[in-house]
Amino acid sequence: MQFTYKFLKNSPGKIICVCKVEGCPWKLSAYAMGKNTSFLVVRHFIKNHKHSAQDVLESTHSFRSNLVSSIIVDKLRLTPDKLPNDIRNDIFKEYGFSLTYHQAWTAKEKALAEINGVPKDSYMLIPWICNRLVKTDPQTLSI
Numbered sequence: 001m002q003f004t005y006k007f008l009k010n011s012p013g014k015i016i017c018v019c020k021v022e023g024c025p026w027k028l029s030a031y032a033m034g035k036n037t038s039f040l041v042v043r044h045f046i047k048n049h050k051h052s053a054q055d056v057l058e059s060t061h062s063f064r065s066n067l068v069s070s071i072i073v074d075k076l077r078l079t080p081d082k083l084p085n086d087i088r089n090d091i092f093k094e095y096g097f098s099l100t101y102h103q104a105w106t107a108k109e110k111a112l113a114e115i116n117g118v119p120k121d122s123y124m125l126i127p128w129i130c131n132r133l134v135k136t137d138p139q140t141l142s143i
Helices: 053-058 063-078 084-095 101-116 120-122 126-136
Strands: 005-011 014-019 025-031 040-046
Touching: 014 053, 063 084, 063 101
Parallel strands: none
Antiparallel strands: 005 014, 014 025, 025 040
8 A cells, every 4th residue: 555645836946745645744845956857856755654554545536436326326226235345346437446444434424415405404394384384274282
């Protein structure tokens, strides 16, 4: 498993990379040797990570699950009981990137929430429904 990084600066004269995991000290800074050269000189390099490579996967759950949920929402309308491992296999076959089980499960939960709504939102309607019932039929008792 590899550590992933992001570019803070990426220009012909200067490159600065840091680890994607927040708080990790890993860093690489390199500068061009001159204006008309593509050779870079490493000026600053902190090679140690303060976490495991698995932490990178955990930091990408939100992005991947949001993306995947938007992809699978229509499929889940047809087959809402689709398993996370089936979602993982489908995404890999169709788009070529792998998901962890947790990412697929989270994506499924988000897609189902988009289809069915969030349960707590429906509970917010109960007072309104009770008031409407009482207004429609004064004999109705609502607590």
